[in-house]
Structure formats: C-alpha cells, structure tokens
Amino acid sequence: MRAAARTRRDFLATSGVGIAAAVLSPLARLAAAQPPLAHGRLIGTLRLGDPRRRDDPPLNRLLGSGLDARLFTDLSTLASADAITSSDRFFVRTARPTKAREAAGWTIACEGRIRHPLPFRVDDVSRAAGPRGPHLLECAGNTNPNNYGLMSVAEWDGMPVTALLDRLQPLPGPYRVLISGVDDEGPSVTSTPGASWIFSRDDLGRTGAFLATRMNGVPLAPHHGAPVRLVVPGWYACACIKWVDRVAVVAEDAEATPQMREFAARTHQPSGAVLARDFEPPVIDVAAMPIRVEQWDVRGRPVYRIFGITWGGPVPAAALQIRFRSGGDWIDVSDFSPSRGTMPRVTAAWQIWSHRWQPAEPGRYDIVLRVSEPAIRTRRLDLFFYVRTVDVTDV
Numbered sequence: 001m002r003a004a005a006r007t008r009r010d011f012l013a014t015s016g017v018g019i020a021a022a023v024l025s026p027l028a029r030l031a032a033a034q035p036p037l038a039h040g041r042l043i044g045t046l047r048l049g050d051p052r053r054r055d056d057p058p059l060n061r062l063l064g065s066g067l068d069a070r071l072f073t074d075l076s077t078l079a080s081a082d083a084i085t086s087s088d089r090f091f092v093r094t095a096r097p098t099k100a101r102e103a104a105g106w107t108i109a110c111e112g113r114i115r116h117p118l119p120f121r122v123d124d125v126s127r128a129a130g131p132r133g134p135h136l137l138e139c140a141g142n143t144n145p146n147n148y149g150l151m152s153v154a155e156w157d158g159m160p161v162t163a164l165l166d167r168l169q170p171l172p173g174p175y176r177v178l179i180s181g182v183d184d185e186g187p188s189v190t191s192t193p194g195a196s197w198i199f200s201r202d203d204l205g206r207t208g209a210f211l212a213t214r215m216n217g218v219p220l221a222p223h224h225g226a227p228v229r230l231v232v233p234g235w236y237a238c239a240c241i242k243w244v245d246r247v248a249v250v251a252e253d254a255e256a257t258p259q260m261r262e263f264a265a266r267t268h269q270p271s272g273a274v275l276a277r278d279f280e281p282p283v284i285d286v287a288a289m290p291i292r293v294e295q296w297d298v299r300g301r302p303v304y305r306i307f308g309i310t311w312g313g314p315v316p317a318a319a320l321q322i323r324f325r326s327g328g329d330w331i332d333v334s335d336f337s338p339s340r341g342t343m344p345r346v347t348a349a350w351q352i353w354s355h356r357w358q359p360a361e362p363g364r365y366d367i368v369l370r371v372s373e374p375a376i377r378t379r380r381l382d383l384f385f386y387v388r389t390v391d392v393t394d395v
Contacts, residue, residue: 001198034079037305037356040296046304048076048293048367048388059149060089067188069095072149076300078309078352085096085152087216087224093139093150094191094236096222097184100243106227108211112178115169120247122227126213128159132231134349136311138284140236140266141389148289148386153349155217156231156285158210164247165201174252176200179230182243196257197239198250198276199232205310207232207281212302213242233348234314236282238263252277260272268379285377286355288312288320288369289386295394302394304357306367308333310349317371322355330372341370359392 036042052335057063059074071092073085085091107119139150159351165177180196201211209232209365213220220226225242232239255275256264264273290308297303310317321330336353359365367388380386 023192034307036049037296037298037303040298040303043295043297043302045076046293046295046390046392048290048390050389051391056085056146057159059147060209062095064094065095065096066097066184067186067193069093070150071223072147073152075147075149075151075309077352080293083153083349083352084216085154086385087154087218087221090152090154090215090224091137091139091150092223093141094183094195094242096226097182097243099184100182100222100226106245108228108244109245109246110164110168113171113175113251114249115171116167120164120167122213125159125164125211125228128163129157129211129213130159132156132158132208132210132212132233135231135233135238136284136349137231137240138311140238140263140282145387145389154215156210156212157214157217158212158231159390161199161204161209161230162201163249164211165204168247168249170201170249173250176252177204177247178246178250178253178254178257179241179244180246180248181225181229181241182245192258192262193233193244194258195241196246197230197241198254198257198260198279199239200277203281204232207234209233234283234312236263236267236284236381238267239282263268284312285379285381286317286371287311287378287380287386288317288371290367290369290388290390293390295366302358304359304392306355306357308353308355308369310336310353313376315376316351317373317376319372320353321370321372323368323370324357324359326366330370333369359395362393362395364389364391 058074062069062071064070069092073089073091106122110120111117120289134153134155136153142148142150177199178329179194183193183195184195212229215224228244228245229242230240254276256279260279269279273279288308290306292307294305295302320333320336323330324331333353333355370381
C-alpha cells in the first residue's frame, strides 16, 4: 500500500535541514558565459529567496563536521558551459568520519550468503573501474528554499556493483544486497548514525549502480567518500553510501536499515515499511526550478530573464510550464528543449533552460514550474516544491 499524500509542510518538517541563502556571482562572469538578449544590457541579478532570513550559511564552503557537516553548492552560477560541479564545490551532506582510514590498504568486507567471503581490495575496484559518465546526486533533504544547494553533478569512474556480485557468487535463492560505509557514531543534531542501504540485485543492475573511485578525473576527495563510494544513478544520495567498507548478501526478508528508516519520509516510502523489500526505489522524479533571475535593459525597458534547471526521472520532460502567482496562468517556458542539454545523457545530469519575463507590476512573485505530461511522475513538483521567491521593483 502506498503512503498517503503528503503536504509540503509535512515534508519540510521531517527534513531536518536548515535554510540558507544564495549568493549570486559577479555580473561579468554571468554575461561572458551566456548569449545576451538582443539589443540588451545586463543590469543585475535579483535575489531568489527570503531576504529577511538572518541564519543563512555561506555557499561553496564546508561547515561543521562529521554527521552535521554541510556544504551547499551555489547553483546560481550555472550556465550552458558550466554544468559539471568542481569537486571543491560539490555538495556535502556528511563529512569524512574520524574512523575512515587512509586509502592505502582499504578493503571491502564481503560477507553473507556467498561462495567467496573474502575481502575485496580497493585496488581491485580501481583496476576494474571505467568511465561511468556524468551523474547528478541530490540529498533527499534538499529543502532549502533559498538555494536548494544540496545537489551537484560530477563525472564518475567506477566498477559496476553487479560485477562484484558475480565475483562473490551469491548462493542460490532470493537475496538482497546490503552496502555499508564507515560512519561517525554521533552524537548528531541532524542525523542518525549508521550508513547503509539494502538493494535488490535487479535495482543495482537496472540503475547501473557502481562503486566509484574517481570523481571529475581524479581520485575521490576525503569528504566525497574516498577511497570508494557507491553511486546509484537516478536515486537520492542517501542510498549512495560513502566510504564503502562492507558488502553483504542478506536474506530477502532483511529488515530495513536505520538509514533507510531515517530517510523514509523524504523518499516517499510507503507508510509503515519495515522490511527492506517493502521500500520502493528512492528515485528522483523529474523536477525543475529557477536558479537565477537577471534584469536587462532592452532599448530602455526592463526585461527579466530567468535561468533554471530540470533534472531527474528516467526520461526528460518534453515541455516545461511556468507561473508567477497562485492562480495565475501557466505558460510554456520560452527557451526549453530536452534535446539541447549540455550533457550527452541529459537525464543523468541536469539541463539548463531560460525564460524571458516582463512582469505586469512591481511586487513579490513566487516562481513555480510544472510538467504537464501525465505520464511523467513529478511528486515534489506536485507538492509545490522548489518554489523560488523574487521581489521585482522595476517594470
């Protein structure tokens, strides 16, 4: 049975993530990275979010430690030629645990219902690793309405998890796969200690899940899971375990792990799910949001251009619609094409779009997006998630 529909307020109440503000990049950099409006001159950028907040942490900088560490990526700087997130700005939800040892000699314990219960060395993973392409990771608790900065895209190299399972040779009969990583024991004000997730083999194969050893062409950085982490393309990052040190083949009726239970509400799980097999894949649905609002002078008149991103889902949306006030008309985003993405595989990363806008009057606007295709699931957009607020004074 599926969980009952949840409101945006319910979702935010379970997230445990604070609010942060976006810091916009210099005008010169933005102007150089995108085509200008015809006959236009870039005047400035408008803040997205609530300017009254006083507790906004800085972006692109690691804050805190252990389970309570955060690094919020500044998405406002994205442009058509700038879709990969540098490793030093890639979001962090949990910093390197104190127990995570150095990469040299790192092994992954292989246990459970297998024919070959022997440790697997990280050097063996590295030798079997190959390019896996660009993939987006998003924290399931990415609830910050001022920047939604717990989301980034990187190029990855890794070894398919199914290739490891083939070497381990699970015993006959139904089974699931537990993947665990080193984690701090706490205490924490934002997280439950214990990093692990239980998968079906079909999910690991269908998603192309892999053990990553390189990120953006270099070995993983300490806070991104060095020396080896799990990446499950298309799933929320709570399932993408960092500092992997154990793979176990477990019974089909294994109980859900503490991490699965912690993130159940944020990944739209059925109410009352107890066993791992009761959990649905924590898939990122198709989503969209604005990341930057620019003010231009076009022949003496103010014109606004909104830049945004779409991401998630097994296939990209064919069309995107936007509105600016509750009850207002939905209109098609003026510059959106699913085939024009900056990545060879658009659905694995994000796509940048823009929309030309001329507000009728000054005031506060809530920028909302939707996908009108009924066959495409958009659970967060249906909750009016990723809404961004902007104040316009000059029309």
